[in-house]
Amino acid sequence: MKPSNWLAFLPLPAHLVLGWALVLATLYLVCFAVPMQEETLQESYLIFYFHFPSAISCLVLFVIAGLVCIYQLSTGSQRADLAAASAVEVGLLGCTITLVTGMVWAKAAWGKPWIWHDKRLLTVAIMWFTYLGYYLFRMAVENPVQRARYSAVLGVLFAINVPLVWFAIRLFGQVSHPMTINLQSPFMKSTQWFGALAFFILYLAFWRLRYRALALKSDAEWLEETVFSQPGR
Amino acid sequence: MSHLRVFFCLIRWDLAVEWRRRETTLNMCLFALLLLFIGSYSVASRTELQREFGSIFFWMVVLFAGTVGLSRAFLHERENAALTGVLVAPVDAGVLYLAKVAATWIYVMAMELLVFGAYLILFSFDRYDRLGILLAVMGAFTLAYVGAGMVLAAMTTGLRGGELILRVLLFPLMVPAVIAALEAGESIFKEPPPGESPLSPALCAVALLCFGAIYLASGFLLFPKVVEE
Structure with a gap:
């Protein structure tokens, strides 16, 4: 369940370089290749090429975190706990970027950065708060075994809530947020999906990096407790 | 002992402890009444504001005061290690969860009924034909919440x-349920403005029941991991 095991064929430094290169390639395509304006949203639509990939990546990462949490609950693996926690942290980064780029876009398209009646904005904000709560909760639990188990329970509960929030909003919300953008040319669409892939690869590299940092920290704590706290030391 | 018998035994035990101490319900009710009182005072001078914000105050009071009950639900068990005592007995942790939910549902509903009684007086509620659906929405919301x-x-x-x-942790998780309750409140607590057609309260109650069923099922499955020693 460790991200390093799934992606062992690609060393982490190469993965990071690949991710950044693909994101820079997306930036190049957005600046020089795709049309500068769209029918209704004019040039403000360009931020969509960064907003959409972050939104998709954070959703996928939260679902992955939920699946890893199920694995943690069935095996009790401490490493799976670290993998889930790092996936949530990187997902939170993606969610924050989604919110910020969304607000910049909303300011350009609607004249204000936040509209309360748009329940789609609200869903992303809820998700952000929910997973921020997960992060804060981890800091409050001191016992690592208890922290792993409780965090896994939260990870599953919150992952269930992701589609629940999505459908609740579809049921109750008025929608002023564009569900899809009418990208006229096939090239615009392929750039959109190229960007999504590029960001996702970069986020996966961040996940591996963060996982490695958490694993090292956990090993250091274990060493401190077992070796350095021996009598006579 | 069958699961059903254990379930009712645990509810009776919880209610008996609460009846002797009267701690959780009293704290929750007092906190709820204070919140509603302050909310009512803030809009007392304007009748149209009372009508506009009354249902919002009501659900916010329920949401905030309910956490007083929830946070105390496991207090005695954790403090006196009574939870370990229950778990070493042949009691399924899932059944313990359902019994705790049922007992806390009763306390929170009692608090909501009291708050509604105060609401009748403070916010001049006059839509008595909607009482049945309001109770259904309250019950379904409380199930999802608890x-x-x-x-x-x-x-x-x-x-x-x-x-x-x-x-x-709880408030963001409850946002879909709060949205459903507020939508139901739009047509229960006040006459919808002309041209606006809020969702039917019955549909909102069904949505709340669905949220409740999902949370109950996931809680039933996850709770044994939470109380694992």
């Missing part, structure tokens, strides 16, 4: 700043 909250309460009781963490 179903999700009980798992979180079991985890946060005994933590440093546990009560605050419970709120931080």
Whole structure:
């Protein structure tokens, strides 16, 4: 369940370089290749090429975190706990970027950065708060075994809530947020999906990096407790 | 002993303890009444504001005061290690969860009925033909609220700043249910403005029941992991 095991064929430094290169390639395509304006949203639509990939990546990462949490609950693996926690942290980064780029876009398209009646904005904000709560909760639990188990329970509960929030909003919300953008040319669409892939690869590299940092920290704590706290030391 | 018998035994035990101490319900009701009183005072001078914001105050009071009950649901069990005592007995942890949910549902509903009684007086409620559907929405909302909250309460009781963490975790999780309750309140507590057609309260009650069923099912499956020693 460790991200390093799934992606062992690609060393982490190469993965990071690949991710950044693909994101820079997306930036190049957005600046020089795709049309500068769209029918209704004019040039403000360009931020969509960064907003959409972050939104998709954070959703996928939260679902992955939920699946890893199920694995943690069935095996009790401490490493799976670290993998889930790092996936949530990187997902939170993606969610924050989604919110910020969304607000910049909303300011350009609607004249204000936040509209309360748009329940789609609200869903992303809820998700952000929910997973921020997960992060804060981890800091409050001191016992690592208890922290792993409780965090896994939260990870599953919150992952269930992701589609629940999505459908609740579809049921109750008025929608002023564009569900899809009418990208006229096939090239615009392929750039959109190229960007999504590029960001996702970069986020996966961040996940591996963060996982490695958490694993090292956990090993250091274990060493401190077992070796350095021996009598006579 | 069958699961059903254990379930009713646990509810009776919880209600008996609460009846002797009267701690949770009294604290919750007093806090709820104070919140409603302050809310009512803030809009007392304007009748149209009372009508506009009355239902919002009502659900906010329920949401905030309910956490007082939730945070105390496992307090005695954790403090006196009574939970370990229950778990070493042949009691399924899932059944314990359902019994705790049922008992807390009763306390929170009692608090909501009291708050509604005060609401009748403070906010001049006059839509008595909608009382039945309001009770259904209240019951369904409380089920979703307690179903999700009980798992979180079991985890946060005994933590440093546990009560605050419970709120931080529970409120975002409850947003879909709160939206459904507020939508139902739009046509229960006031006459919808001409041209606006809020969702039917019955549909909102069904949606709340669905949320409740999902939270109950996930709580039933996850709770044994929470109380594992």
